[in-house]
Amino acid sequence: MRSAERPGQHVAAKPARRPGRWIGLAAAALGCFASSASGASGAEVWTVASGEVRVRCALTVGGSFDAVTPAISGTLAWGPEPAGRPGDGAIRVRLDSLDTGIALRNAHLRESYLEIHRGEAFEDAVLTAVTLDRAPAASEGEFDAAFSGSLRLHGVELPIAGTARLGRNGDRIRVEARFDLSLEAFGIPPPRYLGVGVRDEVRISVALEATVAPSPPRAPT
Numbered sequence: 775m776r777s778a779e780r781p782g783q784h785v786a787a788k789p790a791r792r793p794g795r796w797i798g799l800a801a802a803a804l805g806c807f808a809s810s811a812s813g814a815s816g817a818e819v820w821t822v823a824s825g826e827v828r829v830r831c832a833l834t835v836g837g838s839f840d841a842v843t844p845a846i847s848g849t850l851a852w853g854p855e856p857a858g859r860p861g862d863g864a865i866r867v868r869l870d871s872l873d874t875g876i877a878l879r880n881a882h883l884r885e886s887y888l889e890i891h892r893g894e895a896f897e898d899a900v901l902t903a904v905t906l907d908r909a910p911a912a913s914e915g916e917f918d919a920a921f922s923g924s925l926r927l928h929g930v931e932l933p934i935a936g937t938a939r940l941g942r943n944g945d946r947i948r949v950e951a952r953f954d955l956s957l958e959a960f961g962i963p964p965p966r967y968l969g970v971g972v973r974d975e976v977r978i979s980v981a982l983e984a985t986v987a988p989s990p991p992r993a994p995t
Contacts (some may be wrong), residue, residue, distance in 0.1 A: 781825060813945045817989035819863075820850045820947055825982025827867050834971040841883065845871040850904055851989050860903040860923075867899040879967050887965045888928060895929040902926075906938070916941035921951060930960045936978075945987070 825846040832838045845868035850861040869888050874880055884890050890897050904923040922935040936953025957964055958974050965972045 779872055779983060783942075783971075788867050799863065817854050818852050819987050819989045820852070820984040822849070822865065822982050822984050823870060825980065828979040829872065830977040830979065831965070832973040833978070834973055837875055839879075840946075841872040841874045843867060843869075843871040843873065846980070848901075850984075860905045863902075865901040865904070869897060869899060876967075887962055892929070895926065898926075900926045901934075916948075925955070926954075927958045928962050932959060936938070942986075943987055947984045949980070949982050949984070954976050 815907070826842060826844050827846055828843040831841065832840055844864065848865040849863040850865065851863050852861045853859055861941045870884055870890050872880070872888075873884060878970060888896065904921060906919050906921050908917065908919040915922045916939060919938050919940060920935070921938050922933065924931055934953050934955060936951055938949055938951035938952075941948040954975050954977055957972075957976060964974050965994050
């Protein structure tokens with residue numbers, strides 16, 4: 775919040791007060807207070823406790839294989855009314871742990887296509903600005919929701935969207951989410967292994983369980 779301007783230095787002729795300006799400042803101050811108060815009572819932090827990411831790769835000749843990893847972590851902080859508003863924080867997946875079930879294919883995937891050796895922007899897939907069109911209340915069971923977010927992969931950041939099934943039981947959240955992405959859009963050439971290619975579009979499935987805790991109120995600014 776911007777601090778109020780200091781009054782002028784001329785003592786004999788004080789400038790006339792502008793009621794609209796002071797009303798605006800007061801309203802902004804009340805807004806910050808209300809935000810902190812509601813954050814204390816309704817805001818939450820979801821912390822990933824366990825999970826699995828599965829990448830379904832369809833082959834050009836038919837059939838498919840999966841690349842799987844349990845190396846998913848991160849937190850999402852939601853406001854008191856999270857539906858439709860991006861959460862703070864990030865969900866991160868370590869790409870060097872993806873396992874296709876064949877050691878040589880793993881090496882080709884990590885080194886030739888994901889190019890993990892190129893540095894931090896290539897080592898992980900990172901999902902941020904996650905938005906749900908519906909958020910689970912403490913008393914709700916399972917339900918479906920649409921989600922969107924921003925995915926950084928292979929040094930490229932693009933918006934993604936998909937569907938999720940969520941379930942809540944007390945301080946635990948279960949999430950099963952799916953979305954499709956184009957390898958070419960992220961600058962990844964479709965992998966080939968022993969002369970067999972992978973189609974450009976892959977299906978990502980994420981299953982995770984997160985703990986829920988109240989978010990501490992933000993310090994006044």
